Amino acid sequence: MSSSLRPFFQPEAIALVGASRDPARIGGRLLQAVVEGGFRGVLYPINPHADVLAGRTALPSLRQLPGPVDLAVIAVPREGVLTVLDDCAAMGIRAALVITSGFAEVGEEGRRLQEQVAEKARKAGIRLIGPNCLGLLTTDPEVCLNASFVPIMPPSGTIAMSSESGAIGLALLVAASRLGLGISSCVSVGNRVDVSSNDLLEYWETDPRTAIVLLYLESFGNPRRFARIARRVARRKPIVAVKAGRTRAGRRAAGSHTAALAANDVAVEALFHQTGVIRAETLEELFDLAKALASQPLPDGKRVAVITNAGGPAILCADACEAGGLILPEFSEATKTTLRSFLPPSASAGNPVDLIASATPEHFRQAVSVIARSGEVDALIIIYISAGLIPPSLVLEAVREGMKGTPSLTLLVCLMAQREPLPPEDSFQESSVPCYPYPEEPARVLAKMAAHAEWLRLPPGVFPVFADGDPAKAREVCQQALHSRGPGWLTTEETRTLLDAFRLPTSPGGVARTAKEAATLAQAVGFPVAVKLASHTIVHKTEVGGVILNLTSATEVERAFEEMRSRFDSLEGVLVQPMMKDGTEVLVGMTLDPLFGPLIAFGLGGIHVEVLGDVCFRVNPLTGRDAAEMVRSLRGSRLLQGYRGHPPADLSALEQVLLRVSALVESVPEVSEMDLNPVFALPPGQGCRIVDARVRVTPTST
Numbered sequence: 208m209s210s211s212l213r214p215f216f217q218p219e220a221i222a223l224v225g226a227s228r229d230p231a232r233i234g235g236r237l238l239q240a241v242v243e244g245g246f247r248g249v250l251y252p253i254n255p256h257a258d259v260l261a262g263r264t265a266l267p268s269l270r271q272l273p274g275p276v277d278l279a280v281i282a283v284p285r286e287g288v289l290t291v292l293d294d295c296a297a298m299g300i301r302a303a304l305v306i307t308s309g310f311a312e313v314g315e316e317g318r319r320l321q322e323q324v325a326e327k328a329r330k331a332g333i334r335l336i337g338p339n340c341l342g343l344l345t346t347d348p349e350v351c352l353n354a355s356f357v358p359i360m361p362p363s364g365t366i367a368m369s370s371e372s373g374a375i376g377l378a379l380l381v382a383a384s385r386l387g388l389g390i391s392s393c394v395s396v397g398n399r400v401d402v403s404s405n406d407l408l409e410y411w412e413t414d415p416r417t418a419i420v421l422l423y424l425e426s427f428g429n430p431r432r433f434a435r436i437a438r439r440v441a442r443r444k445p446i447v448a449v450k451a452g453r454t455r456a457g458r459r460a461a462g463s464h465t466a467a468l469a470a471n472d473v474a475v476e477a478l479f480h481q482t483g484v485i486r487a488e489t490l491e492e493l494f495d496l497a498k499a500l501a502s503q504p505l506p507d508g509k510r511v512a513v514i515t516n517a518g519g520p521a522i523l524c525a526d527a528c529e530a531g532g533l534i535l536p537e538f539s540e541a542t543k544t545t546l547r548s549f550l551p552p553s554a555s556a557g558n559p560v561d562l563i564a565s566a567t568p569e570h571f572r573q574a575v576s577v578i579a580r581s582g583e584v585d586a587l588i589i590i591y592i593s594a595g596l597i598p599p600s601l602v603l604e605a606v607r608e609g610m611k612g613t614p615s616l617t618l619l620v621c622l623m624a625q626r627e628p629l630p631p632e633d634s635f636q637e638s639s640v641p642c643y644p645y646p647e648e649p650a651r652v653l654a655k656m657a658a659h660a661e662w663l664r665l666p667p668g669v670f671p672v673f674a675d676g677d678p679a680k681a682r683e684v685c686q687q688a689l690h691s692r693g694p695g696w697l698t699t700e701e702t703r704t705l706l707d708a709f710r711l712p713t714s715p716g717g718v719a720r721t722a723k724e725a726a727t728l729a730q731a732v733g734f735p736v737a738v739k740l741a742s743h744t745i746v747h748k749t750e751v752g753g754v755i756l757n758l759t760s761a762t763e764v765e766r767a768f769e770e771m772r773s774r775f776d777s778l779e780g781v782l783v784q785p786m787m788k789d790g791t792e793v794l795v796g797m798t799l800d801p802l803f804g805p806l807i808a809f810g811l812g813g814i815h816v817e818v819l820g821d822v823c824f825r826v827n828p829l830t831g832r833d834a835a836e837m838v839r840s841l842r843g844s845r846l847l848q849g850y851r852g853h854p855p856a857d858l859s860a861l862e863q864v865l866l867r868v869s870a871l872v873e874s875v876p877e878v879s880e881m882d883l884n885p886v887f888a889l890p891p892g893q894g895c896r897i898v899d900a901r902v903r904v905t906p907t908s909t
């Protein structure tokens with residue numbers, strides 16, 4: 208698949224269809240960009256009204272090509288695009304880059320034309336980038352192709368970029384050039400009728416010139432495919448992504464806690480987390496991360512030392528480090544003694560190390576050398592504020608000297624109050640040290656690098672297989688419910704059958720239709736018991752008085768049944784369950800995101816989920832690693848590990864519930880919303896019990 212993209216990045220001959228005689232028109236600017244970019248291959252300008260363009264013979268149409276062409280760059284008015292694609296097919300051209308706009312982005316007519324373009328390319332076996340794109344460029348010295356209408360050729364390097372917006376693509380190129388960031392290739396994917404960011408990720412995965420991938424995403428054409436590819440690629444090359452726009456999951460009318468809690472951005476956040484994609488909040492952060500990743504190793508751990516000549520900025524930096532999960536460890540006595548041996552008396556040998564305003568480059572060199580050799584940190588952040596006495600380049604040089612021969616730590620620098628641009632050798636060149644103007648920036652960058660390093664260190668997650676489930680039965684119960692009542696909530700009994708089919712640990716007990724049955728059930732499960740309204744229409748039972756707790760005798764149970772019957776007109780029955788004790792209440796749920804599909808939720812029950820919203824989401828399916836992380840990642844997770852008389856919970860049983868719910872949701876697409884709330888997590892070894900469950904079913908096309 209990815210080899211079919213090679214003609215875009217390594218063409219030996221290209222044709223530019225719509226190469227204008229007018230350098231001010233887009234076709235003219237493209238021609239100029241290809242020529243000025245120094246394209247190493249053969250260029251055929253195609254224009255029926257010109258004889259010679261850019262010193263080359265212009266041809267009236269692709270049909271007159273004298274030799275093979277790998278890539279057609281198409282910039283003709285939109286009415287002409289289909290004919291040009293026919294010409295490509297006739298001439299055996301397998302790759303087309305369509306710059307022309309006026310397709311789906313302008314309305315229905317354009318969308319129809321776009322479908323025809325996609326269809327034609329697909330039938331002819333032509334890979335197509337665009338339409339409505341800015342173009343692409345590759346800095347490969349053997350190719351040097353700038354097939355965009357941006358007259359910028361950024362420096363060659365190891366960063367590949369894909370943008371789903373032409374304007375942002377342009378901004379990325381300008382910024383990369385300004386920052387001196389080395390680019391391997393850059394693609395504006397436009398309307399993505401064929402080649403998507405996912406395809407590009409796959410191409411760059413094996414591209415030897417690319418070490419880092421930057422993505423500007425506006426959507427995920429196919430989030431599952433993105434997840435599969437990104438999870439794999441991120442193990443080999445860091446992927447940094449900016450995602451614009453917000454999902455609407457949380458704004459939909461929600462009938463369950465899970466759906467209500469799935470706020471705007473949780474799916475994207477979860478997907479990036481699960482796949483190891485580093486998320487940048489802004490374009491600026493995208494580059495902040497890129498310049499660090501391009502020049503520095505990932506840290507081995509979270510320990511960082513801050514070395515500075517200014518106290519205030521160091522505090523801001525330290526705060527940002529800790530907010531990002533980094534640790535500023537206290538140095539050992541031995542390290543502090545060595546630092547004190549050369550520092551002025553008023554300097555601080557703590558962490559941050561404050562070399563005070565009079566610090567010389569030699570102070571920086573020595574401090575860096577001592578700390579880097581100490582083995583007590585994984586990364587260094589240097590903050591230098593220039594008072595105009597010592598040029599920052601001397602300090603940077605001293606820092607580099609200090610690092611020589613030390614273990615390879617991650618090094619980031621903040622140069623504050625730097626009015627003049629640094630000389631090129633000190634700016635953000637790849638082999639150089641990444642510098643930032645404000646002290647929080649290197650802290651944020653380092654925190655994300657450390658989190659990514661941790662993601663890489665953990666073994667990849669595995670999707671478990673449950674041989675003891677009965678997916679056919681589970682599906683049957685949902686389909687029957689749909690058949691008899693249409694979309695909606697399952698009855699209490701159907702829900703139990705569904706959960707039992709996946710060996711989910713429902714609480715003992717069952718549904719009783721008479722007072723006698725209720726009393727017998729209560730005796731069987733043991734007192735005290737709870738009696739709950741069994742209804743597939745009333746969702747919030749407690750609010751309507753449909754839950755009666757702590758019943759200690761058969762008489763009380765019978766009375767409770769009668770009470771329910773008098774209160775609710777058409778009583779389906781009551782659920783009789785033993786009262787749970789010694790457990791922690793948690794919630795496990797599922798909601799369907801329109802774009803990302805099922806999201807699985809885990810939260811602490813009761814007020815934790817309702818008031819504090821302490822819940823975490825992952826995109827289905829879950830790996831064992833996802834489940835293990837979920838039960839440990841809540842703000843209140845310490846409660847599950849045992850805290851001040853609060854008993855610990857059986858975490859592995861909770862992981863099992865999450866994984867079985869994940870498997871259920873995978874196998875039964877009719878399930879569109881689910882709340883297991885509360886689930887009682889019992890002490891280790893005793894498992895957990897699902898006390899209440901609600902499942903909504905919706906028809907599917909399969």
Ligand code: COA
Binds near residue numbers: 224228232285306341
């Ligand atoms: N084969 C070869 N050449 C053709 C042709 C064809 N089928 N049809 C037209 N041309 C030539 C014309 O002769 C003309 O050359 P000339 O300027 O030397 O006379 C040149 O191509 C351009 O044609 P023209 O009709 O003047 O089109 P245009 O320059 O007004 O617009 C586009 C063409 C592609 C630039 C325009 O349709 C467009 O899509 N613009 C927006 C592009 C964009 O923004 N993309 C997205 C960025 S994010």
